[in-house]
Amino acid sequence: MTKVISSNLGYPRIGEKREWKQALELYWNKSITEQELGVRTDKIRLNNIKKQQDKGIDLIPVGDFSFYDHVLDTSIMFGIVPSRFHYEGGKIDLDTYFAIARGNKDAVASKMTKWFNTNYHYIVPELKNVTPEITENLPLKYYKEAKSKLGVDGKPIFLGPLTFLKLSQGYEEEDLSDLIDTFTPLYITILQELEESGVSWVQVDEPIFGMNLSEYELELTHKVYQSIRQAVPSLKIIIQTYFESVTNYQSVCDLPVDGIGLDFVHGDTFSLLKKYGFPKGKVLAAGVVDGRNVWRANVEQKLSLLEEIVRYSDNTLIVQPSCSLLHVPVSKTLENEIDPIILDRLSFADERLEEIAILTKGLRTGRSSIRNEIIESNRSLHRVKESSYRENQNIKDEITSLSEADFTRTLPFSERIKEQRKQLGLPLLPTTTIGSLPQTQEVRQTRIKWRNGEISGQQYDQFIQQSIQKWISIQQDIGLDVFVHGEFERTDMVEYFGEKLKGFIVTKYGWVQSYGSRCVKPPLIVGDVSFKNPMTVKETIYAQSLTDKPVKGMLTGPITILNWSFVYEDVPRFTVLNQIALALRKEVEALEGHGINIIQVDEPALREGLPLDRDKQPAYLDAAVYAFRLATSSVKTETQIHTHMCYSDFKNIFNAIDNLDADVISIETSKSHGELIATFEENTYEKEIGLGVYDIHSPRIPSLSEVKQNINRALQIISPQQFWINPDCGLKTRKEAETVDALKLMVQAAEEIRESY
Ligand code: GLN
């Protein structure tokens, strides 16, 4: 009989009410000491472990906690600090740690990029010129803590060598083998210390196995795990994969470790299991409930799946979520305004753990032992199916009646741009920003007051107008060429539209970590999406009424809204995508109808949703491109469509970007240290483009020469007729004074460079 145990792969760090974020930001503002930060975060971390224990999880992860990001923690553990931070060995202090992530007055931060296909961002390890050494065995530290303080025999987790190195930068591909040789002994030491301290299970994360690895890389993988196996023979090591089925299934299953963790929610793992089986004697860790979505599991269906899976395993079967619960909110218990039909269908991290416990019980002691839970889960499913959320025939008809012409602008770019230039009359190297302007404490507090009914809607609108007015005049003073209204009315670029479109529901505390202390609150898509009323017209035309300079309309694009929402599970994603696009098309038309000549449709999440498996990428990109074009193609020739993207690696998506057919694209660039420019060197791109000229994720104000250098570097590859000058991304998180200073510098740089043409 196979033994069945329950496990978790990682728990959200942020706390039920984002206490973690508050603590970090207080520390950064110097309002609390390092010691106080420690006290606060210890409490959150131990409470998280305690909760998992109370929910009856057998293998509780330790080492999933972080002060910023777990990839950065891995770098720190191995003493990887870029030379510009002047590290000289030994334990790395907290301020250096934060400086690598956020930059400081003397040095720019490390690059930050998306963690696989999620909206979580990690800090890219810089391996150039560093000599790795162990500075601190972090998994061990957290293991000991859980053991001594809570009596929990945790499961240390950390990032495996292949994934860590593949996510790093600063080396050539042919050096991978040498690097593996360098890191193997370090990994061995970490594992040996864990073994000596009495650890029974460890989870080594290797999500890279969801991507297409070469034969050579697979060989290296076998080599490193062989060495590890020999050095730590009795530690139970599980290699954990997630976000996709494993592309080299047999090779990964054959790795010399005790167990393999597979994702049975994303990808086709079950087919692989049926086709190739599972190696004898190995532990199969089955991720059967979704760690990336918030819909309550269909207990009956999941149990049936587990009953099938268990037949392939002759050792222990571990029941667990598909990935770390880092990607879902903490607990639904605080939600008190959601329609009970929907609330009943929700499962955040805490509720997922309950599902794990139920399924484990069902598998151990038989279906009848969880009969009530099965009935309850089925009942809640039916309630949604029969609710009014599900059907909107009109919108379905509208989508089916679309034709090719609805996805294509009347004239090609080369013709459009002439009309647009005539209409807009902008100087060479036009300057603009990406959309949001600083959301001060006052802006946030006023919104809360309005939400709590302390001020009226009219008073709130007035406040928003004042903010717009203030910043139109600031933009005037700075001398920018294309203005924005500032997005003061938006908490978040997706949630805002979620509040205004039909088919969406927003949560109160459904926060998920995006990068550092920054959290987002993805809305829920519960039914067919459609346009109700104009969503951005009021603020945009008010801003336009105050100036002769063009004000850009500002929308979030369809694939970004889709990727940054929790889509109800039985709705096909591409259907929802087109519904969102159609709604946005109506908004675009409304803006244009009110005289707005430039409309920006942001798609920062285009790259993010790209499937890990190469074979699945074209279908996704086509869908994303079509949706964008559906949203933006009905405008007049002289209306200029902009788009914006951030933290992206454009390697495999260049054609898709070109096919969006946006007249102007602005891209975050300086945070990726100019790497992006190479993409434009290798490909010809005829449309207009703004490569961000300074990093906005850091409080650091760039120097004039730095900004000019960034512009000049881009101008070596992109013609000045094509080039726009803008910051990397929205300025929402920045302070007012630093924003004004930085933008003034940017405009000055543009003016000085213009003179040379
Ligand atoms: N227009 C948005 C803003 O400026 C874009 C944000 C983003 O790309 N993430 O805030």
Ligand code: ZN
């Ligand atoms: Zn951006």
